[in-house]
Amino acid sequence: MESTNRAGQTPILTVRDLKMHFPVKNNEGLLGGRQIVKAVDGVDLDLYAGETLGLVGESGCGKSTLGRSIIRLTRPTAGSVLFQGTEMATIGERQLRPFRRKLQMIFQDPYGSLNPRQTVGTIIKTPLEVHGLAKGKEKERVQDLLARVGLNPEHYNRYPSEFSGGQRQRIGIARALAVEPQVIIADEPVSALDVSIQAQVINLLNALRRDLGIAFIFIAHDLGVVRHFCDRVAVMYLGKIVEYGPKHEVYERPRHPYTQALLSAAPDLNVVRGVPPKEHIRLVGDVPSPIDPPSGCRFRTRCWKAQAICAEQEPVLESRDDSAQDHRIACHFPAQLEGLTAAV
Amino acid sequence: MSAAVNEAAHSAAHTPAGGPRPSRRPSHKGQDEAFLVVDDLSVQFPTEDGLVKAVQNVSYSLPLGRTLAIVGESGSGKSVSSMAIMGLHDPKRTIITGSISLGGEQIVGRSQDDMRKIRGQVASIIFQDPQSSLHPYFTVGWQLREAYREHHQVSKSVAHTRAIEMLDRVGIPHPKRRADQYPFEFSGGMRQRAMIAMALINDPQLIIADEPTTALDVTVQAQILDLLNDLQAEFGSAIIMITHDLAVVAEVADDVMVMYGGRAVEHGTAEQVLVRPNHPYTWGLLQSIPAVSSEQAELYPIKGNPPSLLSLPPGCSFAPRCPYVDRVPDGKCRTDLPELISRSAGDHGLSRCHLSNPDAIFAAEVEPRIA
Ligand SMILES: Nc1ncnc2c1ncn2[C@@H]1O[C@H](COP(=O)(O)OP(=O)(O)OP(=O)(O)O)[C@@H](O)[C@H]1O
Ligand SMILES: Nc1ncnc2c1ncn2[C@@H]1O[C@H](COP(=O)(O)OP(=O)(O)O)[C@@H](O)[C@H]1O
Ligand code: SF4
Ligand code: SF4
Ligand SMILES: [Mg+2]
Ligand SMILES: [Mg+2]
Numbered sequence: 248m249e250s251t252n253r254a255g256q257t258p259i260l261t262v263r264d265l266k267m268h269f270p271v272k273n274n275e276g277l278l279g280g281r282q283i284v285k286a287v288d289g290v291d292l293d294l295y296a297g298e299t300l301g302l303v304g305e306s307g308c309g310k311s312t313l314g315r316s317i318i319r320l321t322r323p324t325a326g327s328v329l330f331q332g333t334e335m336a337t338i339g340e341r342q343l344r345p346f347r348r349k350l351q352m353i354f355q356d357p358y359g360s361l362n363p364r365q366t367v368g369t370i371i372k373t374p375l376e377v378h379g380l381a382k383g384k385e386k387e388r389v390q391d392l393l394a395r396v397g398l399n400p401e402h403y404n405r406y407p408s409e410f411s412g413g414q415r416q417r418i419g420i421a422r423a424l425a426v427e428p429q430v431i432i433a434d435e436p437v438s439a440l441d442v443s444i445q446a447q448v449i450n451l452l453n454a455l456r457r458d459l460g461i462a463f464i465f466i467a468h469d470l471g472v473v474r475h476f477c478d479r480v481a482v483m484y485l486g487k488i489v490e491y492g493p494k495h496e497v498y499e500r501p502r503h504p505y506t507q508a509l510l511s512a513a514p515d516l517n518v519v520r521g522v523p524p525k526e527h528i529r530l531v532g533d534v535p536s537p538i539d540p541p542s543g544c545r546f547r548t549r550c551w552k553a554q555a556i557c558a559e560q561e562p563v564l565e566s567r568d569d570s571a572q573d574h575r576i577a578c579h580f581p582a583q584l585e586g587l588t589a590a591v
Numbered sequence: 592m593s594a595a596v597n598e599a600a601h602s603a604a605h606t607p608a609g610g611p612r613p614s615r616r617p618s619h620k621g622q623d624e625a626f627l628v629v630d631d632l633s634v635q636f637p638t639e640d641g642l643v644k645a646v647q648n649v650s651y652s653l654p655l656g657r658t659l660a661i662v663g664e665s666g667s668g669k670s671v672s673s674m675a676i677m678g679l680h681d682p683k684r685t686i687i688t689g690s691i692s693l694g695g696e697q698i699v700g701r702s703q704d705d706m707r708k709i710r711g712q713v714a715s716i717i718f719q720d721p722q723s724s725l726h727p728y729f730t731v732g733w734q735l736r737e738a739y740r741e742h743h744q745v746s747k748s749v750a751h752t753r754a755i756e757m758l759d760r761v762g763i764p765h766p767k768r769r770a771d772q773y774p775f776e777f778s779g780g781m782r783q784r785a786m787i788a789m790a791l792i793n794d795p796q797l798i799i800a801d802e803p804t805t806a807l808d809v810t811v812q813a814q815i816l817d818l819l820n821d822l823q824a825e826f827g828s829a830i831i832m833i834t835h836d837l838a839v840v841a842e843v844a845d846d847v848m849v850m851y852g853g854r855a856v857e858h859g860t861a862e863q864v865l866v867r868p869n870h871p872y873t874w875g876l877l878q879s880i881p882a883v884s885s886e887q888a889e890l891y892p893i894k895g896n897p898p899s900l901l902s903l904p905p906g907c908s909f910a911p912r913c914p915y916v917d918r919v920p921d922g923k924c925r926t927d928l929p930e931l932i933s934r935s936a937g938d939h940g941l942s943r944c945h946l947s948n949p950d951a952i953f954a955a956e957v958e959p960r961i962a
Contacts, residue, residue: 305808306779411896441664442835446879446892468808471838475881475890498883512813514838516882519865525884529817530810532764533778 258293265326288486301477348426355435357415413444492574625652632689663850678706715790732770780811852908859940
């Protein structure tokens with residue numbers, strides 16, 4: 248709860264108007280011209296020390312690309328990423344070096360992200376060596392890390408193939424932890440795991456945030472998991488954030504039509520426990536192409552509330568008179584508060 | 592604050608449920624006589640590493656108009672048991688025992704030719720991956736048309752009209768134009784719909800949906816689940832929904848069978864299994880999943896990993912991970928396989944566990960948390 252009260256705190260990470268555009272070849276048309284995929288198209292975010300920010304939205308809306316450009320796995324096309332006051336979006340590779348270790352990423356695929364020919368010890372030790380950490384005591388440090396993520400320190404010399412999916416995800420987490428990061432971007436870290444294993448990994452991440460004060464950007468498609476793990480939530484649609492706020496605001500008082508549709512579509516375990524079913528809002532059509540997004544509000548082609556102004560003017564992501572100050576919505580006609588509370 | 596929400600969720604979990612029904616769970620279901628009867632089914636694969644006992648002694652029955660969800664983690668035997676119903680196992684590499692009766696016809700031991708006639712017409716399967724049922728080199732319309740002609744002696748143009756009708760039925764816009772397109776020209780959700788159209792084109796009475804929405808966004812998932820529900824209401828088909836997602840189960844299932852290590856460990860109505868579970872594995876799953884509509888302060892994971900089917904432990908397969916193993920006297924969990932039977936008084940399903948009072952044990956765990 249303390250993490251939602253931001254008065255006077257400075258964010259550890261400030262993202263402003265971040266854009267990641269990919270030029271792609273145009274197969275259609277004789278000219279063979281180039282087109283631009285606007286995967287991330289003007290995103291503002293703040294991340295505070297020790298908090299978790301959830302990032303949700305349909306497949307292809309730009310979540311992974313946003314995560315990758317924040318930590319400079321790709322160089323953003325435009326915009327700013329301030330990490331503790333340093334501009335990361337534009338500085339050169341060499342100046343970036345000392346910051347690399349402060350921001351780490353964990354991936355969805357516990358299989359693909361570990362080198363099968365390296366032992367677990369080597370996998371976790373490499374980042375230590377790269378950054379010159381724990382000199383002369385690398386092995387002890389690696390074994391501490393293994394214990395920290397709930398693996399047997401004696402398994403130092405084993406290969407990834409000898410571990411289960413959940414254990415491999417723990418190895419990936421240990422590797423990220425090795426360099427003592429302040430921010431971890433976790434991209435669908437539990438999606439590939441069995442249900443009975445997911446909670447083990449979520450609890451581990453929770454302990455890390457509590458004990459080590461690491462801030463997380465947590466990308467996931469399971470809205471229940473995000474609600475459990477995160478302090479705040481950002482909802483993305485077609486390269487933009489459409490709603491952004493403390494999780495209890497977003498989950499209990501969603502104001503953007505897209506957020507409402509997304510939440511109403513999520514299957515709910517509680518329906519069988521007698522919790523009244525929510526009204527199902529069904530979106531028609533597919534997400535439009537990020538090459539040629541709709542004018543004005545990008546959601547308007549699927550929005551049941553769209554008016555003429557929605558095609559002409561892009562709505563700004565901002566708080567409203569009747570919303571909590573840190574609850575921002577990008578919509579010309581956000582849902583009114585009365586009626587909303589009754590629905591939950 | 593979260594404790595209060597928790598309390599509501601948990602106390603609901605221990606009182607007989609009433610209240611409004613979720614809109615997706617249909618109310619017309621009758622308990623007619625069973626259309627599908629699976630009796631003591633076992634499926635084994637001889638491999639280089641040994642005999643894989645993928646499914647052991649599974650029995651259930653399903654009337655028309657009803658939905659059975661089969662849940663369990665990957666490798667628990669969900670797909671293998673369902674593929675046996677469709678006759679999709681290679682007889683040379685598979686040992687199948689027990690019996691499967693589908694609309695009165697015996698399935699086990701039938702020839703491939705017989706099964707080809709049954710597949711599609713009496714029973715259809717929808718897979719997770721549209722690639723596995725849609726051929727990339729033929730138009731969607733062509734594939735639907737030929738699927739129809741396999742069971743109906745009609746002209747191509749009649750079959751084509753039927754194909755377009757089905758595309759329309761599953762909610763694909765401009766079905767006439769779409770019928771002439773190739774699968775790659777469809778979005779993921781549309782491919783899944785096309786696959787459902789293909790599975791339904793011959794009006795099967797049993798639809799097996801094997802993780803039909805696992806790869807899809809929640810928005811598309813909701814559309815597909817609604818679609819299956821509408822079709823069931825309209826045509827009264829029986830549905831087997833295979834999934835690992837208990838929230839999906841809660842929304843669509845009448846009955847639930849929980850599988851672990853190739854065996855059914857709990858079986859009952861959705862309410863019995865999800866609200867008043869009697870097996871520690873089911874209980875463990877429910878404790879480890881955060882719901883979207885309530886705040887959960889703490890998740891309680893199941894420790895350890897799922898078992899290997901090559902070397903299942905003697906006794907109860909869940910024993911190595913079970914927190915209650917010592918509550919059963921004489922170390923019986925590690926030596927005796929529990930039977931799948933009714934365990935306690937009151938409205939509970941069948942469970943495969945030696946505990947004599949699981950209810951009371953599970954309820955006692957919740958109380959200190961909400962106090
Ligand atoms: N290197 C690239 N070149 C061209 N287009 C790209 C590239 N990387 C991503 N894209 C496009 O950018 C958009 C956003 O992709 P991204 O992977 O960020 O989505 P996502 O939200 O993470 O989706 P998912 O939930 O499926 O992981 C997509 O349309 C994708 O096809
Ligand atoms: N043809 C086969 N030969 C050997 N083992 C198999 C074969 N098909 C499935 N299995 C094994 O049977 C077990 C159950 O598989 P399956 O039913 O597909 O699980 P799930 O519950 O994930 O659907 C798994 O251990 C799987 O590896
Ligand atoms: S701005 Fe208009 S189109 Fe966009 S979400 Fe709001 S009402 Fe819908
Ligand atoms: S039989 Fe024993 S080990 Fe198996 S689930 Fe029941 S209590 Fe646990
Ligand atoms: Mg992604
Ligand atoms: Mg399967």
